Amino acid sequence: MAQPSPYTPGEISRGVPGRGDLIAEFEERLSLLVDLQRLVGRIHVAHGERGIGKTSLLRAYQRIAERRDVLCIWVTAGERTGLIAQLLREIRRETTTWPRSAAASVGKLLDSLTVTVGVPGVASVTKSGGAAEERADLEARELEEVLRAVLKNRDRVPALILFVDEIQTADADGIRTLAYAWQHLQAEGPDLPAAVFAAGLSNAPEHISGAVTFSERFAYRPLEMLSTGAQVSALTEPALALGVSWTPSALSTAAELAAGYPYALQLVGDSAWAAAGRPDPGGVVLDEHVDRARRLVDRDMGALFAARWSSTTPSEKAFLGALAWLQEGESGVERSALAGARGVSTTGISTVRSQLLEKGLIQTEGRGRVRITPIPGFVEFIRDQGENPHG
Numbered sequence: 001m002a003q004p005s006p007y008t009p010g011e012i013s014r015g016v017p018g019r020g021d022l023i024a025e026f027e028e029r030l031s032l033l034v035d036l037q038r039l040v041g042r043i044h045v046a047h048g049e050r051g052i053g054k055t056s057l058l059r060a061y062q063r064i065a066e067r068r069d070v071l072c073i074w075v076t077a078g079e080r081t082g083l084i085a086q087l088l089r090e091i092r093r094e095t096t097t098w099p100r101s102a103a104a105s106v107g108k109l110l111d112s113l114t115v116t117v118g119v120p121g122v123a124s125v126t127k128s129g130g131a132a133e134e135r136a137d138l139e140a141r142e143l144e145e146v147l148r149a150v151l152k153n154r155d156r157v158p159a160l161i162l163f164v165d166e167i168q169t170a171d172a173d174g175i176r177t178l179a180y181a182w183q184h185l186q187a188e189g190p191d192l193p194a195a196v197f198a199a200g201l202s203n204a205p206e207h208i209s210g211a212v213t214f215s216e217r218f219a220y221r222p223l224e225m226l227s228t229g230a231q232v233s234a235l236t237e238p239a240l241a242l243g244v245s246w247t248p249s250a251l252s253t254a255a256e257l258a259a260g261y262p263y264a265l266q267l268v269g270d271s272a273w274a275a276a277g278r279p280d281p282g283g284v285v286l287d288e289h290v291d292r293a294r295r296l297v298d299r300d301m302g303a304l305f306a307a308r309w310s311s312t313t314p315s316e317k318a319f320l321g322a323l324a325w326l327q328e329g330e331s332g333v334e335r336s337a338l339a340g341a342r343g344v345s346t347t348g349i350s351t352v353r354s355q356l357l358e359k360g361l362i363q364t365e366g367r368g369r370v371r372i373t374p375i376p377g378f379v380e381f382i383r384d385q386g387e388n389p390h391g
Contacts, residue, residue: 091106238269
């Protein structure tokens, strides 16, 4: 009977090969939380382009934490209610299953907060029942109060981790509240076993710094392309679990084709698996299977590029076109050079630059420099959309 593919293009992967250093760092922080009952004082943010494995890494952290009975609160930022309202909602959902007295204690505190929506996309939370019913951002002190109530019974909850995915879409007020809460806890609650781990696009550090000035409160961890060894592990380990192997030359060709990009690697694995006839235990993935997979991978990556290209405005397309032709190798392009190529001032490209950063199509590369996100084949795709504007 044919075996389903163990590869998951476009889905959350359970394995995170090549991220051993980050997993080890998380496990060390987890020991600080659970074993020493201490606060993790910096908010950790993993960031990189789409398809690099940010969410898979965050989910791996969650699985590791849950094995130690840590209460994990997960939100995907970007809802119009705001980040803090999302966190409070998930805390309520997780605690309603507790024994009645414990659940009532946390619920009563949450009920004292009235969540409303004022300016679209910005959550406001105020104490109910008082003369001051005006909308205001949830103060960091109130968030701290909720966290302390959740962690009051350490027998039930030895530690708490807030997971925030897509943090680059979080509202500035929510980021600011979260940052201030952790700043207060560093000084006043070092024995509160709580932590925040987040993930976002390459522009996440820039988005966060626009909301708070003290960036030293955040620990940024950029995600790089996978090494050849990590790619080999990502292909062989799921296959071996099903009794299937790859030849060394097939692995080498697959790694070269994917060029370290996790999404492309999952496409290669999935397509080669299909080309091999969804092998039974004892089967082998060969060079010929990877060669037959190449056409399917090129098709799917082309569809991905076309979808991203179609989501851009004419001015964004012009910006990307100029950048693609100016960019050489992995080095970024100075803002002044890009503005000169467009025939505008540096301020004239700021809006488009910000829009493309938010879409994850470009990323900063050192001070004042930007580059196309390093997805294999994307620069060439953009160049193929028009002639070289620089001659």
